[in-house]
Amino acid sequence: MTTTRRPTRQQSAVIDALGSTQDFTSAQDLHAQLRESGEKVGLATVYRTLSTLADSGDVDVLRTGEGEAVYRKCSTGHHHHLLCRVCGRTVEVEGPTVERWTDAVAAEHGFTDVAHTLEMVGTCRDCG
Numbered sequence: 001m002t003t004t005r006r007p008t009r010q011q012s013a014v015i016d017a018l019g020s021t022q023d024f025t026s027a028q029d030l031h032a033q034l035r036e037s038g039e040k041v042g043l044a045t046v047y048r049t050l051s052t053l054a055d056s057g058d059v060d061v062l063r064t065g066e067g068e069a070v071y072r073k074c075s076t077g078h079h080h081h082l083l084c085r086v087c088g089r090t091v092e093v094e095g096p097t098v099e100r101w102t103d104a105v106a107a108e109h110g111f112t113d114v115a116h117t118l119e120m121v122g123t124c125r126d127c128g
Helices: 009-019 027-036 043-055 096-108
Strands: 060-063 069-072 080-084 090-093 119-122
Touching: 009 027, 009 043, 027 043, 027 069, 043 060, 043 069, 060 080
Parallel strands: 080 119
Antiparallel strands: 060 069, 080 090
8 A cells, every 4th residue: 555654454354355365356355355354344444445455556446347446456557357247257368469569550640648448348268
């Protein structure tokens, strides 16, 4: 958690729990996981901590098809996600072809300083 203050015990618990999962997870699911493990952390604290982490770029956030925000502690380099729509399994992928295509489309239309996001959703081998 990028901050000038040291995280509280509850914030540290949220950070640790998020770091222990490989897939994207919702604030509600993370809160339930914390409660099951005996942590006394309020749902509002989970939401605030995740929001702060997302704003600082320390976690990635996606919106599900239903509009729910889900969070994941990811690598620090630029990457994209391949996400199973059934079980939520997540794979980080790098996409040089996507980067080249983005640059070409932007240049063709006279755009500079272009940013992009790309999330690929499918069904993994185990769920398919």
